[in-house]
Amino acid sequence: MSFVFTKKNTLKIQELKKSYPKKKALILPLLWMVQKQDNFISEAAMKKVADITEQSYIHIYGVVTFYTMFRLNKPEKKIIEVCRTLSCELNGSEDIKAYLDYNYSNEYEILEVECMGACSGAPMCTLNGKYMENVTKEELTRVLK
């Protein structure tokens, strides 16, 4: 299987090259582009990114595996992330996580994450990357239906 960037992305890459002194700096932006396009990062895509940035495949693989937001596999379900760090825990994130696990784990992949920078809206979670703050079970039930 090979990976090709869409036409639009190929044009974008040409633009991006002008924004950085070296091609290597394109690695993170390109990986994001890949993940937006395919919803995960395949071996073929990593090879493509390696070609464009003139780096080895293994370097790209090393980068992908360092960052928690990059995915090597296509997610089968939609993703809910529940923040578990202190301000959220003090405001009931454990209950929210348990509630989600019990009721929604068939349709959603429910993950725990560290501080998302939304502590004044604790407890918080994200639904497909979008922030939901001061979440309650009632609100989740309403939104997830």
Added chain:
Amino acid sequence: MIKKIVSKNFDIKDSFKIDVALKNERYSSLASVFEKTPLEITEIITLSGLRGKGGGGASAGCKWSLLDEYSGTKYLVVNADESEPGTFKDRRILSHDPHLLIEGIIATCYAIKSHISYIYVRGEYEEFSDILQIAIDEAYDRDYLGKNAKYLVDIVVHRGAGAYICGEKSALIESLEGNRGYPRLKPNKISPEMFFGDATLVNNVETIASVPYILKNGAKAYRKYGTPDSPGTMLFSVSGNVNTPGIYEVPFGVSMLEYINKLGGGIKGGKKLKAVIPGGASTPVLPADIVKYSSLDYENLRDNGSALGTGGMIVLDEDVCMVKALKNLLRFYHHESCGQCTPCREGTSWSDKILDKFVDKTATQKDLDILRSISISMNGKTICVFAPAASSVIDGFLKHFESEFLECIQ
């Protein structure tokens, strides 16, 4: 108590749109900036006493001056990685006053003779960096940025991908260069960061957003607020067990307890205050009796055995189990250690595991001794200050709340 300098436009409707921003003073500092020399601009910032708001509190002016002796391309990198637990202020600037940040970037680039700035935004902040990107596009359209501007500045938003450690400035540069986010060994003399070998200034979002006010009103106007050593204001924030968590900008030096009670709305459910983690998770916890005489400035909090950090207070009420709270934080450090240094990689992992025993009440005296020795082994022996911070967190809990840990020992 509130003094709005950086947060002035936060409550204005559509403040992120350029027309609204222009009506509310944004970009108004630039005319006078370009009448001065870069050196004069840096001098004003130095005189104002502006200190970095990313956690370290270094003098911004001194840091800018470090780039003077370097020729060649220079870079400004704005640190919007904001991942310190309890900290959520930079995000508000990105989403509610991005033009203030852009204005600050233009002035800072002019002062350090840079023509390009990268804003490194944590990956999770996608919806907020989208707002920022639209603001940047508007600024290009109106010729505040780009080749038709009075002074050429390009801004590139660079998206992180989930790694707390990339907030550490050298790790951030590594990440920007397309590497794993490993902090670098520090040079043996004070020097700027290096992006592909060129001198680079790394400043926090709020630091840069503080620049326009100072340049427009002068160093003295900024020094009117705060204390002699901690001048000006800061976007302090409060979360945890309080009634009205949020971001409230106040001058340095105000009483911590007053801030929590007046602005944070006091403790939820009418409970008593037990402790405060004053400036993001990495600052040692302070028990209520010390909080009583603590004030929100660098010197006071240092003297009281903690640090001002990012100004993000986490408030704990009387019912909070301190063992469980420490467990929560050590789990964070375990998860976020980059793993380069053995004391940190092993220390954060083992201390996290040992805390499980305390939570389960199956710990022994030996476990407490080991926890203490891990803390010692993590302090001062690693590439970056992540491990010493974790160590000081452990020490803070054990110093002030030892009895709760002893109660968990069989």
